[in-house]
Amino acid sequence: MKYVDEFRDPQKAQGLLKDIHRLSQAVIDRRAASQKEQPIKLMEVCGGHTHAIFKYGLEAILPDAIELIHGPGCPVCVMPKGRLDDAIAIAEHPDVIFTTFGDAMRVPGSQKSLLQARAEGADIRMVYSPLDALQIARETPEKSVVFFAIGFETTAPSTALTVLQAAAERVENFSLFANHVLVIPALLALLQNPDLQLDGFLAPGHVSTVIGTVPYQFIADQYHKPVVVSGFEPLDILQSIWMALRQLATGRRQVENQYSRLAQPAGNPVGLKAINQVFEVRPEFAWRGLGMIPQSGLKLRADYARFDAELQFSLPNLTVPDHRACQCGEILKGALKPWQCKVFGTACRPETPIGACMVSSEGACAAYYRYGRHSAATQVPVAPGRQ
Amino acid sequence: MTTQHPLFQTLQQSRRRGQLQDAAVALAHGSGGKAMRDLIDDIFVASFDNPVLAQLEDQASLSLAALTAQGDRLALTTDSYVVDPLFFPGGDIGELAVNGTVNDLAVSGAKPLYLTCSVILEEGLSMETLRRVAISMKTAAIAASVNIVTGDTKVVERGSADKLFINTAGIGVIRQGVEMSAHNLQAGDCVLVNGALGNHGAAILIARGELALSTSLESDSQPLNGLVEAILAVCPQIRAMRDATRGGLAAVVNEFALASAVGVRLYESSIPIQEEVKGVCEILGLDPLYLANEGKLVVVAPRSQADLVLSAMKSHPMGSEASMIGEVTSAPSGVVTLQTAFGAERVIDLLVGEQFPRIC
Amino acid sequence: MCLGVPGQIVEITDTTRQLAIVEISGVRRPVNIACIVDEDHPPEACVGDWVLVHVGFALNRLDEQEAQKTLALFDQLAAYEIR
Numbered sequence: 001m002k003y004v005d006e007f008r009d010p011q012k013a014q015g016l017l018k019d020i021h022r023l024s025q026a027v028i029d030r031r032a033a034s035q036k037e038q039p040i041k042l043m044e045v046c047g048g049h050t051h052a053i054f055k056y057g058l059e060a061i062l063p064d065a066i067e068l069i070h071g072p073g074c075p076v077c078v079m080p081k082g083r084l085d086d087a088i089a090i091a092e093h094p095d096v097i098f099t100t101f102g103d104a105m106r107v108p109g110s111q112k113s114l115l116q117a118r119a120e121g122a123d124i125r126m127v128y129s130p131l132d133a134l135q136i137a138r139e140t141p142e143k144s145v146v147f148f149a150i151g152f153e154t155t156a157p158s159t160a161l162t163v164l165q166a167a168a169e170r171v172e173n174f175s176l177f178a179n180h181v182l183v184i185p186a187l188l189a190l191l192q193n194p195d196l197q198l199d200g201f202l203a204p205g206h207v208s209t210v211i212g213t214v215p216y217q218f219i220a221d222q223y224h225k226p227v228v229v230s231g232f233e234p235l236d237i238l239q240s241i242w243m244a245l246r247q248l249a250t251g252r253r254q255v256e257n258q259y260s261r262l263a264q265p266a267g268n269p270v271g272l273k274a275i276n277q278v279f280e281v282r283p284e285f286a287w288r289g290l291g292m293i294p295q296s297g298l299k300l301r302a303d304y305a306r307f308d309a310e311l312q313f314s315l316p317n318l319t320v321p322d323h324r325a326c327q328c329g330e331i332l333k334g335a336l337k338p339w340q341c342k343v344f345g346t347a348c349r350p351e352t353p354i355g356a357c358m359v360s361s362e363g364a365c366a367a368y369y370r371y372g373r374h375s376a377a378t379q380v381p382v383a384p385g386r387q
Numbered sequence: 388m389t390t391q392h393p394l395f396q397t398l399q400q401s402r403r404r405g406q407l408q409d410a411a412v413a414l415a416h417g418s419g420g421k422a423m424r425d426l427i428d429d430i431f432v433a434s435f436d437n438p439v440l441a442q443l444e445d446q447a448s449l450s451l452a453a454l455t456a457q458g459d460r461l462a463l464t465t466d467s468y469v470v471d472p473l474f475f476p477g478g479d480i481g482e483l484a485v486n487g488t489v490n491d492l493a494v495s496g497a498k499p500l501y502l503t504c505s506v507i508l509e510e511g512l513s514m515e516t517l518r519r520v521a522i523s524m525k526t527a528a529i530a531a532s533v534n535i536v537t538g539d540t541k542v543v544e545r546g547s548a549d550k551l552f553i554n555t556a557g558i559g560v561i562r563q564g565v566e567m568s569a570h571n572l573q574a575g576d577c578v579l580v581n582g583a584l585g586n587h588g589a590a591i592l593i594a595r596g597e598l599a600l601s602t603s604l605e606s607d608s609q610p611l612n613g614l615v616e617a618i619l620a621v622c623p624q625i626r627a628m629r630d631a632t633r634g635g636l637a638a639v640v641n642e643f644a645l646a647s648a649v650g651v652r653l654y655e656s657s658i659p660i661q662e663e664v665k666g667v668c669e670i671l672g673l674d675p676l677y678l679a680n681e682g683k684l685v686v687v688a689p690r691s692q693a694d695l696v697l698s699a700m701k702s703h704p705m706g707s708e709a710s711m712i713g714e715v716t717s718a719p720s721g722v723v724t725l726q727t728a729f730g731a732e733r734v735i736d737l738l739v740g741e742q743f744p745r746i747c
Numbered sequence: 748m749c750l751g752v753p754g755q756i757v758e759i760t761d762t763t764r765q766l767a768i769v770e771i772s773g774v775r776r777p778v779n780i781a782c783i784v785d786e787d788h789p790p791e792a793c794v795g796d797w798v799l800v801h802v803g804f805a806l807n808r809l810d811e812q813e814a815q816k817t818l819a820l821f822d823q824l825a826a827y828e829i830r
Contacts, residue, residue, distance in 0.1 A: 003753035003797060003809050004669070004772075006818055010728045015824030047747055048749055057731020075747055101802070102671075102743030115740075128598050128671070128744055129803025131779060151747060151802075154749035158804040161781050165764070206749035209799060209807045232751070234729060235821060261814040262799055262807050270782045271806065351739050362747060599803075601775045666772025669752045670800070746750050746802050 007233030016238045023245035024063045039067035041197055041334055042244055046204035047074030047362030048232050054367045056234040069334035070364030072186050073204055075151045076103045077356040077363045080286040081320035084109035087177055090146050090313050091122045098124045099133035100148040107359050110320045130162035137174035146309045149176045154206040156180045157271030160278035163307050175309040178299050183207050184215050185296035191223045195335050200226040200244040205259035212267030213257050220253045231259040278304055289328030289356035326355035331364055338368040412512040417542030434521035439536040447536035458560035462497035465556035475594035477605025480553055481520035485527035486610045488557040490630040493612035496567050497559030504538040507552040510545045531610035564623050571626040572647035577693035578713035579686045581706035584636055585664040588678030602663045609682030614705040621699040626687040637676040637735050639685045645721045653713035653725045671744035751801040753809055762790045769800055780805045
């Protein structure tokens with residue numbers, strides 16, 4: 001068992017796919033006559049799912065009745081411009097080595113990206129792990145090494161454990177610019193929106209590895225929507241869709257766990273403990289495309305204030321509003337498809353992204369941009385917004 | 388301070404050669420004086436060892452008759468090599484500087500013959516490093532059957548360049564009847580590649596050491612002129628050929644599709660990629676189709692000849708893992724698609740910039 | 748979000764800092780194993796375990812039985828279709 005190729009075998013998908021077709025018809029059959037034309041809208045919350053769906057071309061092999069809505073689970077996509085401007089301001093400090101995951105390099109702030117700041121002379125280094133940033137701090141005591149901590153609950157334990165390691169070794173020149181965000185408050189914000197048109201959720205498997213499957217229960221109980229915690233291989237995603245359809249076809253509304261080989265109901269106790277020890281929840285945090293969401297971000301606790309770059313550097317700390325023409329919010333809620341946005345493919349393109357969904361290759365618009373180009377080229381009819 | 392003196396300036400053959408004593412490159416080695424002459428003599432002339440270079444003229448003089456006897460057009464190319472690190476598993480900057488330029492000539496259908504070698508040295512570079520690189524260039528030149536016939540040396544102050552940059556230009560002769568161009572693709576043609584993709588890009592990423600990954604992966608740096616000859620021998624009507632360097636397979640195939648205003652459909656399951664390259668890509672979130680290669684050739688052949696070409700490639704040591712990886716379609720124009728193992732198609736676009744490791 | 752890759756622990760390199768070497772498709776990388784170590788699983792007992800690697804940390808242990816169950820379901824569905 002290698003836990004990868006086994007879950008990428010197209011032969012094994014055939015039975016699943018046939019049953020997905022049968023079940024989607026069964027779901028439609030249950031609906032009132034006026035609703036039968038509506039697609040079954042399932043949101044894959046995580047950008048990793050979006051990536052896999054496009055990489056393997058899963059949308060093309062699903063029944064037409066199923067529409068996948070690509071959710072807000074891409075941490076660089078949802079990072080507001082103001083926070084990125086703050087990151088760049090820290091990075092441009094002459095005594096700073098600014099370390100970041102590659103994902104954040106090209107994300108545009110209001111003036112420039114980290115990549116442009118590096119070209120202008122800032123010492124910005126890409127790292128694979130926060131531990132690599134800590135290692136740079138050990139090796140260059142004369143510099144202040146700042147780690148750009150981004151990501152959801154999956155990444156937060158790694159950052160927290162790195163801070164604990166730095167504290168234990170008394171590494172004085174290491175700090176975090178903390179931008180970790182939380183999935184559950186974002187889902188709650190989506191669910192509270194009256195425009196939301198979703199039939200069910202594929203929940204992020206790797207976040208669930210840390211937080212467990214229990215925190216999604218309110219979605220089934222209070223909002224009456226199926227939730228399936230899903231892995232990231234193509235067969236995982238197909239099976240999760242199949243499980244969500246089975247719930248919809250029989251009227252069940254539960255949290256189910258497709259990713260049982262990795263995610264447990266209670267999550268990872270060591271990871272959760274590290275998060276709670278090092279971080280506390282911010283009263284609110286801004287999300288690009290979704291606005292301010294209560295209790296949705298993490299900051300360092302007072303005990304670890306000496307590792308908090310936000311306290312060490314004076315930051316512009318400005319709120320930069322989302323672009324007026326941008327409709328990412330509607331896309332993230334499933335109310336619009338990417339190509340229905342006014343600026344999609346014209347002013348907003350992967351080279352010059354305006355909105356959250358075009359920023360990273362994980363973003364729904366960036367993924368569709370390529371698909372859209374293909375559709376136009378092959379004369380496949382595209383949605384009204386583009387005609 | 389840098390000088391503009393020509394490198395291989397005229398010297399009397401009879402003059403006694405100097406022995407290089409210094410352990411590191413100094414500004415004097417680019418100043419046009421005795422130090423420079425000693426460096427050129429002791430490192431480049433001694434390593435490259437051929438009669439044209441040994442003349443130590445400002446230019447190589449080549450027999451026109453010998454060139455025209457081999458074909459009816461001259462191919463001329465130039466490329467600069469700035470790879471970091473200078474030495475990596477499977478090769479070094481010197482080998483790359485020879486193979487890269489040889490391959491740029493070869494994919495036009497030319498027989499590569501003569502190379503130039505210009506170096507920009509950072510003050511302080513170890514002489515031992517320079518000597519290793521020069522010897523490596525000579526070894527690669529022998530393997531590719533080319534001669535390095537003229538060159539230039541500049542030394543810049545510490546910090547003005549990163550250790551060592553090399554530019555090589557090359558000329559070769561294109562034989563009669565060979566007409567390859569990115570504009571020639573026609574619907575129905577087949578796309579072939581001579582082996583596993585992404586090894587060089589992955590090996591260099593790992594060799595930089597910042598990602599703390601270790602593998603047994605090596606760069607695929609190799610000269611392709613022998614393989615190209617073998618292919619053209621069985622099929623002179625090859626439509627187009629290009630080595631898949633920066634931007635990888637994706638860049639080359641996109642250039643073909645755009646230039647010929649055709650579509651190209653690739654088959655994911657036919658594209659050879661080694662297990663470890665897949666592993667590096669999984670870990671760092673990279674797409675192997677965009678990773679650089681230094682010894683991989685993308686060939687477009689008419690369908691009727693494709694099997695013949697494939698077997699010719701497979702029977703050559705530099706194409707033993709060759710594979711038929713796609714076909715040319717009439718539409719969509721200028722678009723490359725990949726048929727996934729799940730039977731769906733996705734677009735393989737040009738990248739906006741280079742790929743960065745990602746965590747999400 | 749959250750690229751995670753399954754890999755197998757092949758060596759424990761530092762029990763104090765809880766570092767191990769993980770192999771992923773023939774590629775080796777040091778990772779921190781703090782999240783998968785507890786009383787039942789001291790570091791030295793982790794060699795051979797399959798874990799999910801994310802940003803240089805082993806986030807959780809993979810459960811082979813559960814993985815087999817998932818795979819068996821695909822076969823059942825395929826068999827059901829043939830019947």
